[in-house]
Amino acid sequence: MPNIQQLEDLTTQVRRDILRMVHKVNSGHPGGSLGCAEFFVTLYQDIMETNEGFDMDGKGEDLFFLSNGHISPVYYSVLARSGYFPVDELNTFRLIDSRLQGHPTTHEGLPGVRIASGSLGQGMSVAIGAAEAKKLNNDNHIVYSLHGDGELQEGQNWEAIMYAAARKVDNLISIIDLNGQQIDGSTDNVLPMGSIKNKFEAFGWTVIEIEEGNNVEAIIKGMAEAKTLTGKGKPVCVLLKTVMGNGVDFMMHTHAWHGKAPNDEQLEIGLAQNAETLGDY
DSSP states (O other), X not given: OOOHHHHHHHHHHHHHHHHHHHHHHTOSOHHHHHHTHHHHHHIIIIIOOOOSSOOSSOTTSOEEEESSGGGHHHHHHHXXXXXXXXXXGGGGTTOTTOSSOSSXXXXXXXXXXXXXXXXXXXXXXXXXHHHHHHHXXXXXXXXXXXXXXXXGGSHHHHHHHHHHXXXXXXXXXXXXXXXSEETTEEHHHHOOOOOHHHHHHHTTOEEEEESOXXXXXXXXXXXXXXXXXXXXXXXXXXXXXXXXTTTSGGGTTOGGGSSOOOOHHHHHHHHHXXXXXXXXX
């Protein structure tokens, strides 16, 4: 199991990967990817129990589903850095015929990816189905899913959230990336949702909050608590409070970098703020 420093070093390298990937093709979503770097690294390196190798069935292991698929750069980087496919394949991000499309897809068989995602609002339904399948298979492992806070403006989420509580899908931990930003501005300006915590609780979920969602130790502690709450008759929601663009000062706290690539000068500034730790691809 990696120690805290190793997880932080890997997070720094993942930030470099994200910046270089979106810069190369002048396309992609760096803001949310950077904001979730600590979470993805910790999830795959410390939290989830996974089998060696990869198969689509995922029996006898924890599963993860990315609902807000536009943050594919961080997903691809962490999958590659966790051994799912060669790191140098990150060079193919968003290129024609690449397995690493702008939103994750399954038709090319990229290891680690079980669903095509990015049509926002659908990941919750898929994760619930996978969690119910595990119960039918007497598989006691956990299903994790990640969702954007702006994504919760999609109505399908709330049907699924209501269903999960009604059916006591208590082997599910759904994480909300609570950064307060979406493509057109702050979530409060685009479509205020009030208290997401109160909403999930009203729908019958157990909710915990990780106040420092860009702190590896806080994530480990919070997710360990979330695990202890599974199996108690309620699905679990984790509100992960992150900063969009974290780790690159000019990208932080703004929606402007939701879907914009850095130019050459901006790339060098961002890389300088994140010194190479494991080697670029």
